Amino acid sequence: MSILVFGSLNIDHVYKVEHLVRPGETLPSTDYRRFQGGKGANQSVALARAGAKVFHAGRIGPEGLWLRDAIAAEGVDVSHVGLDNEPTGHAIIQVDPAGENSILLFGGANLTVTPDDAHYVLSQFGEGDWLLLQNEISSLPAILREASARQLTVAFNPAPMTPEVLDYPLEGVSLFVVNETEGAALAGIEKAPPASIVDKLRVRYPDAAILLTLGGEGSLFASGEKRIRTPAQAVEAVDTTAAGDTFIGYFLADLVAGQPAAQALEAATRAAALCVSRPGAAASIPRRNELD
Numbered sequence: 001m002s003i004l005v006f007g008s009l010n011i012d013h014v015y016k017v018e019h020l021v022r023p024g025e026t027l028p029s030t031d032y033r034r035f036q037g038g039k040g041a042n043q044s045v046a047l048a049r050a051g052a053k054v055f056h057a058g059r060i061g062p063e064g065l066w067l068r069d070a071i072a073a074e075g076v077d078v079s080h081v082g083l084d085n086e087p088t089g090h091a092i093i094q095v096d097p098a099g100e101n102s103i104l105l106f107g108g109a110n111l112t113v114t115p116d117d118a119h120y121v122l123s124q125f126g127e128g129d130w131l132l133l134q135n136e137i138s139s140l141p142a143i144l145r146e147a148s149a150r151q152l153t154v155a156f157n158p159a160p161m162t163p164e165v166l167d168y169p170l171e172g173v174s175l176f177v178v179n180e181t182e183g184a185a186l187a188g189i190e191k192a193p194p195a196s197i198v199d200k201l202r203v204r205y206p207d208a209a210i211l212l213t214l215g216g217e218g219s220l221f222a223s224g225e226k227r228i229r230t231p232a233q234a235v236e237a238v239d240t241t242a243a244g245d246t247f248i249g250y251f252l253a254d255l256v257a258g259q260p261a262a263q264a265l266e267a268a269t270r271a272a273a274l275c276v277s278r279p280g281a282a283a284s285i286p287r288r289n290e291l292d
Helices: 039-049 062-072 108-112 115-122 140-149 163-167 180-187 194-204 243-256 261-276
Strands: 003-006 010-016 031-037 054-060 077-083 089-095 101-106 130-133 153-156 173-179 209-213 219-223 226-230
Touching (some): 003 115, 003 243, 031 062, 039 243, 054 108, 130 140, 130 243, 163 180, 173 243, 194 219, 219 261, 226 261
Parallel strands (some): 003 130, 153 173, 173 209
Antiparallel strands (some): 010 031, 209 219
């Protein structure tokens, strides 16, 4: 059983600042670093470090070849990562002393994925395989339809959440992973308590499991009549970038490996706690032996 991540590859430009820049403000940075990133690539790295068999599909520009090499070094199969003439996607990330961040995304080559790409890549996979998607690449409706036709099991993390997501063919999704903002938007409601968000999503997508991430409050998982609330681990946050990607990667790796959801959630929570204690995106994702 394989996990295909069809998603973004970004170059992350990370700046440490005294506070997140306000409109009209010019603020000096106290530090700058460059990291590999993109929600898709981060989740591929998290899956690989958790021990899963992972394939990554996506597109990069000429200056992004090192991104492909970096995730390949983690054991990710990158044979479906294509080279494009567009610039590689990138992110401008501000991080304040409390570890909170603000992110500006440029899609670049991530937005050159075509329906033909979806058809070709997904033709290499089939029933029993998992497909993990985010919302940082183009042609997601075509990818979702192709995945349903080939009976792949689909996990969808609709981040960043945009109005277009509501028009995607989501009936074939088996697992939604959302934060409170994404979950409320996907459910078509205003801000609400976590349990209400999950209940609304279960009504709208009755065949799907829901994993609602709650930051420092942990997570809430719902599948059928089952509800599992998992508290977060207390940790001094240095940088929250990629914490959600780490959580998703570890949870899905253990779930696909046949572990009970409660055990998968516990491992994902420990991995995310380690992630936020370190700077960077993919660089901060822990390896399996570190969880012990």
